[in-house]
Amino acid sequence: ERWQAVRESSDQPEIDPCLILSQQEKNFLADFTREESLPARIDGSAGSGKTTLLSIMLARLIATQKNVLSDLYDAPLFLTYSAPLCEVARKRLTAYLIVHHDWHENEADRISRQVCKTFIEIVDEILGEFDTNQKSASSTTEWDEFLTWWNNGSKDNSYIRGGQNPADVYRAFRICVFGYLPVSSGATDEQIQEVYDRILNRHPNSDFTKVEIDRFLRIWEEYRRVLTRGETSADRTLRATQKIVDNPNQFATWGHILCDEVQDLTDHDVRLLTCLTRYSLAGKQTENSQS
Numbered sequence: 432e433r434w435q436a437v438r439e440s441s442d443q444p445e446i447d448p449c450l451i452l453s454q455q456e457k458n459f460l461a462d463f464t465r466e467e468s469l470p471a472r473i474d475g476s477a478g479s480g481k482t483t484l485l486s487i488m489l490a491r492l493i494a495t496q497k498n499v500l501s502d503l504y505d506a507p508l509f510l511t512y513s514a515p516l517c518e519v520a521r522k523r524l525t526a527y528l529i530v531h532h533d534w535h536e537n538e539a540d541r542i543s544r545q546v547c548k549t550f551i552e553i554v555d556e557i558l559g560e561f562d563t564n565q566k567s568a569s570s571t572t573e574w575d576e577f578l579t580w581w582n583n584g585s586k587d588n589s590y591i592r593g594g595q596n597p598a599d600v601y602r603a604f605r606i607c608v609f610g611y612l613p614v615s616s617g618a619t620d621e622q623i624q625e626v627y628d629r630i631l632n633r634h635p636n637s638d639f640t641k642v643e644i645d646r647f648l649r650i651w652e653e654y655r656r657v658l659t660r661g662e663t664s665a666d667r668t669l670r671a672t673q674k675i676v677d678n679p680n681q682f683a684t685w686g687h688i689l690c691d692e693v694q695d696l697t698d699h700d701v702r703l704l705t706c707l708t709r710y711s712l713a714g715k716q717t718e719n720s721q722s
Contacts (some may be wrong), residue, residue, distance in 0.1 A: 437545055456484055463488050471695065485509065485689045486520060490527035493542060494534075500542065504684050505709060507684070509547045510693040519549045520691065550572045550700060551664070557671040557682055577601050580657055594652055595643070602641060603655075606630060610665030610699045614655045623648060664670045668699045675706040684709050 463471060473481045482484040492507040493500065509524070528539035542605050546664040548556075551572075581597040592600070593648050607629040612618045618626075626648065630639055639647075685707045690696070696704070 459484065459493070482516070482520070482533075482691050483523075485691055486523040486527060486571050489520075490524055490532060490547070490576055491688055493524075493546065494528065494532040496686075497532075497534075503545060505686040506546055506706065507687040507689060508553075508685040509689045509691070510550055510704065512550055512695045513692065514549050516691060517547055517549045519551075534656050550668075550703075554664075554671045554703070557674055558667065567682050570704045574601060577604075577654070580654060592653075594649065595646055599643075600647055600650055603630070603644070604651065605664075605665070607644075608647070609663040612651065612655075614658050614662055614666065617652065618648075658689050665697060665699045666672060668697075668703050670708055672699070675703070678711070679706075683707060686710070714719075 459471075459473070473484060487510075489507055489509050496506065509517075510522055511520065524535070524543040524547060525539045528534040528542070529536055542577055578597055578601075581592065581600075607626045611625065611629070612622055627641065627644060630644060631641070672694075683706060686709065688708050690704060
């Protein structure tokens with residue numbers, strides 16, 4: 432099985448389990464689980480090996496806990512926004528467990544699918560809106576739905592609203608609108624002022640001007656009326672976070688959290704992520720109540 436895993440990955444460098452690490456990468460991995468070294472962030476250009484390091488660390492954490500992973504308590508969790516990235520992470524983790532830790536393919540594949548998830552999947556599971564035999568309750572991405580609305584259902588991506596392009600508007604929505612402004616009704620003056628404060632004060636390096644923010648808010652008033660689910664992904668994330676806080680013994684059970692493409696995270700995502708681990712305040716409250 433180890434030789435087969437090496438052969439199958441020979442023409443797939445993104446899951447190659449036999450890469451040679453630099454001394455800097457080896458030092459990072461050696462320090463990763465030390466409490467004083469966490470949280471840790473890996474910066475680097477595309478293709479520099481950030482995700483590979485995460486995958487190696489994930490495999491090491493799982494291998495050291497192999498005998499106590501039956502209920503996934505204290506298991507590491509790998510999260511990313513991209514479904515394709517998540518699938519690559521699963522394949523890479525499977526290969527590393529087989530080649531470097533002598534796991535059988537079936538159990539390596541099973542644990543890889545249990546600990547590598549997208550944000551949509553983890554939110555769906557917490558909210559009970561995910562059937563493992565079906566697609567995610569929100570399998571169509573929010574960006575796809577937004578773009579379809581933006582283009583009036585057309586495949587022509589040149590449509591312009593308020594002098595803006597869809598990528599900029601959607602980015603602004605994720606930063607300061609989704610999860611902050613109500614979907615079912617118009618925003619109050621106080622809520623609108625908070626939008627300005629959030630972008631101009633909390634994100635001072637943002638390239639959005641006040642005039643553009645005004646345009647974003649007018650476009651939001653159009654968009655919120657067509658949200659058939661009555662909520663954004665951020666609203667679902669907020670519901671999931673509250674459910675973790677209310678039921679920490681059920682959800683705040685993961686160990687280390689490894690997140691790929693962390694630049695895609697919103698403030699709401701970070702709160703969810705920090706609540707998931709048993710080392711969070713919610714998780715520690717559970718342990719204290721049980722001791």
